Amino acid sequence: MTQGVIDGRRARGDESRRIVLAEAIDIASIEGLDGLSIGRLAEAAGQSKSGVATLFGSKESLQLATVAAARARFTSTVIESARAATPRGLSRVVALVAAWLDYSRGRVFTGGCFFAAASVEFDSKPGPVRDAVTDALDTWETYLAISLGYARPEVPGLGDPAQLAFEITALLDAANTRSLLRDTDEPYARAAAAVRDRLRALGADDAVLTPLDERATP
Amino acid sequence: MTQGVIDGRRARGDESRRIVLAEAIDIASIEGLDGLSIGRLAEAAGQSKSGVATLFGSKESLQLATVAAARARFTSTVIESARAATPRGLSRVVALVAAWLDYSRGRVFTGGCFFAAASVEFDSKPGPVRDAVTDALDTWETYLAISLGYARPEVPGLGDPAQLAFEITALLDAANTRSLLRDTDEPYARAAAAVRDRLRALGADDAVLTPLDERATP
DNA sequence: TCGATATACGTACGATCGTTCGTATTGTCT
């Protein structure tokens, strides 16, 4: 998880980093990766400020480690759980969208989707942090597009999977932000309905879309 | 524009505020409304730090004035220009979407759409600033929904205008962020194509959709 | 066993933050 930050670690340090990063991703999902300060993070993790600084070397390294930790949590929460529960094809696409909606609505990160926040914060700030965030988003969107490709036999009207993946992630991100802004679950229902209707219009079988039906009318 | 910040101002102070806010909205679109510091803003505007502080009273008041200034620029750039150029109906909806895409791609704010950045930055930070940002977004999304309602005769398949407005703004915001992240115009073409195809599927006339066609294949 | 390495801490550095105070200047209202 923190591999590559400095190099081979002792077990004690890895455990400390794990504890600190668990706090860091929640703070950063609210305050942003720049708003995440070493002093405040140390206080939240019950360690000294200089101790946290030593563990990560620099603020940028801390930010990169935080992105990596958030990525691991996202991958296991959304991607791996959907992949484990469904075979390739439309059902997995539906499971991915449903898992993402649950991940955001369930506030797996206190401040909503970590990457929705980080990508907007760093989209105009070139550097290693932006690259790491972009890479994580690319991986997610590409995985969704590939999963859509596998679903092609069940979605006869499917054109470019990358185009549809763009549209779906756009709807998911919008649901996340609007839900946080207005403190309501309604945007999740709108996003679920939009994805469901879109897939249905492309010829998908209604029965496979039921997980989205449930989330479209909560 | 800065009305309500403190109260009745002299002409000289209003001019100073105007100059400072012109810098503030560009800085905030990159660094965020929290990353916008009074000292740096004063330097960019060629004034003293204490002078800027006096003009706005507090950082939060400065943030609120910055939101108001950005809102005015957005309204004149997107809403008023589309409203002036088109009558009620589908053509105005198309003009609004096209104007928004041009507004984002043309970097009317240096760091891309100001409100896309501010809404994500403050979606987990309750307070007057979040309320001001939410109010601006509500106004925009409501105006788009109402405009869609006027277009109903030309879009026979139209269901809930608010639902379609949610989907369209989701696509626009996604195009903005992804374009900034990857430094490419491709996301604008994806968003334009998505809106065009969506309206076409609902029965809109192809001829009215040509402004989106142009932006879908740049 | 012994040197090397990685934690952790306290402390301190210069820089910048938002804010306040005093003061001079300018403009407006009675």
Add this chain to the structure above:
DNA sequence: AGACAATACGAACGATCGTACGTATATCGA
């Protein structure tokens, strides 16, 4: 004309920022 309010500035406040240094402790490899 005179009282008042709004600019604009320099200076300074305490607080916090990221970082660096010294030091003690614990762990690992040679």
